[in-house]
Amino acid sequence: MKWSQTLIPTLKESPSEAEIDSHKLMIRAGLIRRITAGAYAYLPLGTLVLNKVIDIVREEMNRAGAIEVFLPALQPLDLLEESGRLNIFGDDLITFKDRHGKTTALGPTHEEIITDIVRNEINSYRQLPITLYQIQTKFRDETRPRFGVLRSKEFIMKDAYSFDVAYEGLNKSYKSMYDAYCRIFDRCGLDYIVVEADSGAMGGDVSHEFMVPSPVGEDVLIRCMKCGYSANRERAEAAPIPREDHATLQAPKEVLTPDKHTIQEVSNFLKVQSNQMVKTMIFISNGQPVAVLLRGDHEVNETKLAKALGQDAIALADHSTIENVTGARVGFAGPMGLKIKIIADQAVTVLCNFVTGANKSDTHLLNVNNERDFKIDRIADIRYVTKGDKCPKCNAEIDISQGIEIGHVFKLGTKYSDALKAKFLDTNGKEKSMIMGCYGIGVNRIIASLIERSHDENGIIWPLSLAPYKVIIIPVNANDAATMEVANHIYDDLTNIAGIEVLLDDRDQRPGVKFKDADLIGIPIKIVIGKKYTETKELEIKLRKSGETFLAPPEQIQSKIKHLFDMLSKP
RNA sequence: CGGGGCGUAGCGCAGUUUGGCUAGCGCGCCUGCCUUGGGAGCAGGAGGUCGGAGGUUCAAAUCCUCUCGCCCCGACCA
Numbered sequence: 317m318k319w320s321q322t323l324i325p326t327l328k329e330s331p332s333e334a335e336i337d338s339h340k341l342m343i344r345a346g347l348i349r350r351i352t353a354g355a356y357a358y359l360p361l362g363t364l365v366l367n368k369v370i371d372i373v374r375e376e377m378n379r380a381g382a383i384e385v386f387l388p389a390l391q392p393l394d395l396l397e398e399s400g401r402l403n404i405f406g407d408d409l410i411t412f413k414d415r416h417g418k419t420t421a422l423g424p425t426h427e428e429i430i431t432d433i434v435r436n437e438i439n440s441y442r443q444l445p446i447t448l449y450q451i452q453t454k455f456r457d458e459t460r461p462r463f464g465v466l467r468s469k470e471f472i473m474k475d476a477y478s479f480d481v482a483y484e485g486l487n488k489s490y491k492s493m494y495d496a497y498c499r500i501f502d503r504c505g506l507d508y509i510v511v512e513a514d515s516g517a518m519g520g521d522v523s524h525e526f527m528v529p530s531p532v533g534e535d536v537l538i539r540c541m542k543c544g545y546s547a548n549r550e551r552a553e554a555a556p557i558p559r560e561d562h563a564t565l566q567a568p569k570e571v572l573t574p575d576k577h578t579i580q581e582v583s584n585f586l587k588v589q590s591n592q593m594v595k596t597m598i599f600i601s602n603g604q605p606v607a608v609l610l611r612g613d614h615e616v617n618e619t620k621l622a623k624a625l626g627q628d629a630i631a632l633a634d635h636s637t638i639e640n641v642t643g644a645r646v647g648f649a650g651p652m653g654l655k656i657k658i659i660a661d662q663a664v665t666v667l668c669n670f671v672t673g674a675n676k677s678d679t680h681l682l683n684v685n686n687e688r689d690f691k692i693d694r695i696a697d698i699r700y701v702t703k704g705d706k707c708p709k710c711n712a713e714i715d716i717s718q719g720i721e722i723g724h725v726f727k728l729g730t731k732y733s734d735a736l737k738a739k740f741l742d743t744n745g746k747e748k749s750m751i752m753g754c755y756g757i758g759v760n761r762i763i764a765s766l767i768e769r770s771h772d773e774n775g776i777i778w779p780l781s782l783a784p785y786k787v788i789i790i791p792v793n794a795n796d797a798a799t800m801e802v803a804n805h806i807y808d809d810l811t812n813i814a815g816i817e818v819l820l821d822d823r824d825q826r827p828g829v830k831f832k833d834a835d836l837i838g839i840p841i842k843i844v845i846g847k848k849y850t851e852t853k854e855l856e857i858k859l860r861k862s863g864e865t866f867l868a869p870p871e872q873i874q875s876k877i878k879h880l881f882d883m884l885s886k887p
Numbered sequence: 888c889g890g891g892g893c894g895u896a897g898c899g900c901a902g903u904u905u906g907g908c909u910a911g912c913g914c915g916c917c918u919g920c921c922u923u924g925g926g927a928g929c930a931g932g933a934g935g936u937c938g939g940a941g942g943u944u945c946a947a948a949u950c951c952u953c954u955c956g957c958c959c960c961g962a963c964c965a
């Protein structure tokens with residue numbers, strides 16, 4: 317491609333709409349333009365990269381034996397109702413009324429659609445297993461789209477769905493997708509880690525997230541650098557905290573704490589560390605109030621709590637319930653004297669002589685002790701892991717960092733096949749629910765997170781595999797006939813004979829502009845035709861990433877470039 | 888949805904506090920000259936409903952009311 321014939325609108329200055337590096341660079345390098353909040357146009361360069369990613373994803377899906385389909389973005393609401401997810405998606409679902417007054421949704425994901433197809437078309441174990449996938453635009457009305465294509469309302473997803481006759485089969489399908497994901501992200505040149513994850517609204521029990529470590533990531537990763545344990549914040553287990561030396565149990569003592577409601581306020585007021593305090597929260601579980609005890613500096617993990625209570629979801633009690641249960645204003649609840657079930661985080665059980673609410677307005681208690689002063693009905697891990705916690709597997713210090721989620725695989729089990737009655741007859745003629753898995757990759761996020769990890773002050777640094785053009789030819793003086801003749805000759809050579817994707821910067825610009833733009837758009841290999849060529853008849857080849865330069869006469873350029881490709885494709 | 892910020896030429900911004908002639912600057916764009924190894928120089932030029940609507944005023948980018956849009960923090964997020 318000749319630069320003058322395509323559209324690569326580079327910008328010198330950072331656009332005011334962008335905050336993070338990848339977003340700024342995608343705009344400055346002319347990959348994307350924002351059309352409205354959470355929706356982006358891909359310009360020619362961005363489209364080339366997008367297609368590179370899609371090609372890799374498609375190749376590896378096919379290699380893994382998945383079968384490509386293409387499902388509609390338009391979805392009827394009744395299927396979502398049938399699976400019970402209409403409410404779960406809630407306002408995230410983008411819907412509209414058609415001319416007949418029928419409400420239709422723009423698909424946020426496609427479990428229901430694929431399950432509908434499979435239940436109609438597959439009835440026998442003989443047709444299983446099968447994994448179907450598609451690459452398609454998804455729509456979600458994010459409350460707050462941000463960071464360019466990292467969180468947008470419209471995005472491209474590769475979603476795959478596996479159907480098996482039994483759990484052993486699911487495990488195989490899952491492993492096969494997992495491995496394919498590793499190959500995809502490796503080929504894209506991404507540094508990523510895999511973490512255990514909670515399956516959230518997707519349902520199912522086993523799931524793994526593929527994360528690109530990055531401070532702009534919106535997910536929190538808990539990792540052990542010693543044994544390799546890794547999980548996201550929702551999922552990460554808290555290692556039990558050992559009991560300290562037994563202090564002598566002191567007698568409980570009431571203290572006035574007027575208007576001190578929060579742990580922080582009480583901690584400051586009484587000059588007691590928050591980790592020597594216990595907070596008591598009242599939740600509603602299965603219609604009944606339950607007291608939830610946590611160490612003052614810990615935070616409740618509602619997912620874990622709900623699981624511990626055997627519920628799908630739980631919620632904090634409202635103020636009047638709290639006042640009824642505790643007999644005090646909100647902010648003064650404590651375990652002593654409570655008549656309801658008490659569930660406590662493990663960390664609470666090793667404390668002694670702690671501070672907690674007195675179930676009496678404006679009053680707290682000192683020197684409260686478990687067992688002596690109150691009884692815990694249930695001890696569980698119901699909190700988020702926090703700094704200072706130990707690895708649940710090997711007890712080493714854990715590391716807390718952030719990451720961008722680029723892929724997520726789930727073992728769904730029968731959640732959707734039960735709800736939508738996707739059944740098959742087994743070898744004994746017995747009807748069974750299909751065992752499902754689902755697997756997603758955020759295609760746009762691959763691009764953004766790659767840039768986030770691979771750029772410098774001059775611009776993007778593409779790996780060979782995603783580069784929109786692998787080589788850029790820069791004739792230093794586009795007005796010099798001899799220079800342009802060589803440039804065109806090499807361009808033809810590489811493009812037409814060697815089949816390499818080359819960009820020829822034929823613009824009548826000063827060299828500085830061309831060099832800056834070439835670096836900004838991140839083309840891996842530059843071929844410069846200028847003064848050196850007129851002197852020595854050798855072309856200069858410069859690598860974007862390392863800055864290394866090589867010299868080669870025009871007739872050797874093809875083999876030299878191919879040699880560099882080999883070098884650059886090695887990790 | 889709560890909090891904060893912004894909206895003036897394609898992009899980045901000044902001007903708004905304290906209303907006042909024809910609304911400026913840099914980059915980019917067009918023409919010409921000149922220049923050609925890291926975002927050159929000179930000269931000339933095009934480009935604006937000052938987000939929109941209404942109001943106050945002799946006079947509004949500037950003050951008031953309403954409204955739309957965008958960004959950031961938080962809440963939320965298969």
